[in-house]
Amino acid sequence: EYVIVDGEILDRTVAKVDIEDRGYQFGDGVYEVIRVYNGKMFTGKEHLNRLIESAEKIRMELPYSPEELESKMEELISKNELDTGIVYMQFTRGTSPRNHVFPGGDVAPTFVAYTRKVARPVESMEKGVRSILDEDIRWLRCDIKSLNLLGNLLSKQKAAEAGCFEAILHRGESVTEGSHSNISIVKDGVIITHQADNLILNGITRQKVLEICRNENISVDERAFTLDELSAADEVFSSGTTVEVMPIVEVDGKPVGTGNPGPVTRNLQDLFKAEIERQCGK
Numbered sequence: 001e002y003v004i005v006d007g008e009i010l011d012r013t014v015a016k017v018d019i020e021d022r023g024y025q026f027g028d029g030v031y032e033v034i035r036v037y038n039g040k041m042f043t044g045k046e047h048l049n050r051l052i053e054s055a056e057k058i059r060m061e062l063p064y065s066p067e068e069l070e071s072k073m074e075e076l077i078s079k080n081e082l083d084t085g086i087v088y089m090q091f092t093r094g095t096s097p098r099n100h101v102f103p104g105g106d107v108a109p110t111f112v113a114y115t116r117k118v119a120r121p122v123e124s125m126e127k128g129v130r131s132i133l134d135e136d137i138r139w140l141r142c143d144i145k146s147l148n149l150l151g152n153l154l155s156k157q158k159a160a161e162a163g164c165f166e167a168i169l170h171r172g173e174s175v176t177e178g179s180h181s182n183i184s185i186v187k188d189g190v191i192i193t194h195q196a197d198n199l200i201l202n203g204i205t206r207q208k209v210l211e212i213c214r215n216e217n218i219s220v221d222e223r224a225f226t227l228d229e230l231s232a233a234d235e236v237f238s239s240g241t242t243v244e245v246m247p248i249v250e251v252d253g254k255p256v257g258t259g260n261p262g263p264v265t266r267n268l269q270d271l272f273k274a275e276i277e278r279q280c281g282k
């Protein structure tokens, strides 16, 4: 199995990161997870552009262009002969004696990437999944895909302990997103999902779904919605790189609508799959 450390492709068994790496000590870094189907990255460019954007937002300049990153990922995918899965990549602000203040300009970011076989979650997408509600305790820059994931993983852990797939996060009465996905509801045929601001990650899958809705004239209302609107929804679905378009059929023990995936979500799943096939082949 090959990985990338500091831009070099090497065997996983010799991959090492220093104990004073700022990603390890402070979570001082940014990451991306990109889906691979038929050995090809899906929405690769959008993910790589967001990685660079996230880095800029924490005042970190990546020493690679999107094109260079894309070819490094393609090289890693082919060396690992990955067919269906993900490529994980992250940049930290580098290795330097522990100090909150940024290291000097001579310290280069630490670049790590690896691939993993991840099958499409076909059965879950067919049946739908369960979710819990949890308070969104995260900071106010959720638009940055940073390594600061404690708030996310504490909520996801609660969901897992409840035998659920996702935690739907809310700030008071207002629903934001999931611990590792964006959340949308459907009411009377209209898709409602939180606007892309500092309170959510502007998911690439979310953006692809909205693009599909525009092309198909499916009405969308990008706005925050309340817990009451969530519990009165006809359909709920989560979207993310690993989950694609995932019907949520139960929230905090209560069934959503009929308790089965609804027609709007089903249609989006079909349209999304067509987009995957258009970009990555069948």
Ligand SMILES: Cc1ncc(COP(=O)(O)O)c(CN[C@@H]2CONC2=O)c1O
Pocket: 033, 152, 177, 178, 179, 180, 181, 182, 200, 201, 202, 203, 204, 205, 206, 239, 240, 241, 242
């Ligand atoms: C908090 C959060 N919101 C939304 C999303 C959906 O964004 P994408 O559509 O761009 O994936 C993610 C994806 N999280 C990645 C995807 O898989 N695992 C992760 O940590 C996320 O962590």
